[in-house]
Amino acid sequence: xxxxxxxxxxxxxxxxxxxxxxxxxxxxxxxxxxxxxxxxxxxxxxxxxxxxxxxxxxxxxxxxxxxxxxxxxxxxxxxxxxxxxxxxxxxxxxxxxxxxxxxxxxxxxxxxxxxxxxxxxxxxxxxxxxxxxxxxxxxxxxxxxxxxxxxxxxxxxxxxxxxxxxxxxxxxxxxxxxxxxxxxxxxxxxxxxxxxxxxxxxxxxxxxxxxxxxxxxxxxxxxxxxxxxxxxxxxxxxxxxxxxxxxxxxxxxxxxxxxxxxxxxxxxxxxxxxxxxxxxxxxxxxxxxxxxxxxxxxxxxxxxxxxxxxxxxxxxxxxxxxxxxxxxx
Ligand code: ATP
Ligand code: LTN
Numbered sequence: 001x002x003x004x005x006x007x008x009x010x011x012x013x014x015x016x017x018x019x020x021x022x023x024x025x026x027x028x029x030x031x032x033x034x035x036x037x038x039x040x041x042x043x044x045x046x047x048x049x050x051x052x053x054x055x056x057x058x059x060x061x062x063x064x065x066x067x068x069x070x071x072x073x074x075x076x077x078x079x080x081x082x083x084x085x086x087x088x089x090x091x092x093x094x095x096x097x098x099x100x101x102x103x104x105x106x107x108x109x110x111x112x113x114x115x116x117x118x119x120x121x122x123x124x125x126x127x128x129x130x131x132x133x134x135x136x137x138x139x140x141x142x143x144x145x146x147x148x149x150x151x152x153x154x155x156x157x158x159x160x161x162x163x164x165x166x167x168x169x170x171x172x173x174x175x176x177x178x179x180x181x182x183x184x185x186x187x188x189x190x191x192x193x194x195x196x197x198x199x200x201x202x203x204x205x206x207x208x209x210x211x212x213x214x215x216x217x218x219x220x221x222x223x224x225x226x227x228x229x230x231x232x233x234x235x236x237x238x239x240x241x242x243x244x245x246x247x248x249x250x251x252x253x254x255x256x257x258x259x260x261x262x263x264x265x266x267x268x269x270x271x272x273x274x275x276x277x278x279x280x281x282x283x284x285x286x287x288x289x290x291x292x293x294x295x296x297x298x299x300x301x302x303x304x305x306x307x308x309x310x311x312x313x314x315x316x317x318x319x320x321x322x323x324x325x326x327x328x329x
Pocket of ligand 2: 008009010011012043046133134137138146147148152155
């Protein structure tokens, strides 16, 4: 490994990856991998914080790795690995559990969202502890920058607080990481409800466009996407549904929202939606061809090599932590 600054990020192998995950996270990673020493993880320990079918989990874990590769993460530049194959993540999480406060975790919006306003009946402890495991992921590698979507900012803040707290208590050990969040436009909202983020655990498939949706499905979903009142294609805060669709159009076409508005003067939603579906498919079709060409064996090999590459870093940091807290080696 080199002495470039390090980035670390991950995605859970649960549900179907959607264009929000791509635009909010993976697309940034591709750009950053030249500038930073990059580690990208498939966070299966996080995925089991909600019930998963074991066979589906195995399939999805491989699929995420293939998606990273098809999207352009280059295993020569970046390490790609499966979280559960480096057991130091769970060990560091345990140690961090002893310095995090219940009240800090109770404040986490993702936990509150996923438990319907904090009702903890029937909710696993793992879901509550999720942000601490994420802090362990980040701190284990001396990560400086964490490229994530906006919804993860609060979790990265907790990782910063825990790094500082540990350093204060036991002496300088962890680098205090920073979140890297792309400009506002990158928060992709649900197609059926522009007030909430596009989410792979959404109940309706009309919420999202999956990276594996075929061209016909994309057309159907875009056609059904909610729009605002009026008939003009304008980019404005009081038209949140249209704003979201224009943002998606802009991201995949490289055009600015202003250019897109100009393109549709005097034309209606029908034309706009047809062409938006085309713009998305122009990205998805070649992406899916690349995805289909990656075999399970290739992906597994890359994942094994990735784990081999990062394990020494994780081991060294955990050994340092154990010594600092007073464990005998
Ligand atoms: P869920 O909705 O089931 O919690 P998710 O779709 O948020 O899942 P994650 O695995 O939690 O998926 O997130 C992976 C990455 O994608 C994170 O960096 C997250 O910030 C980003 N991301 C997720 N949804 C969006 C979105 N709608 N817009 C932009 N980025 C997103
Ligand atoms: N919680 C993240 C996934 C994740 C992550 C990480 C992201 C787990 N560990 C470490 C960045 C760094 C999410 O996107 N839902």
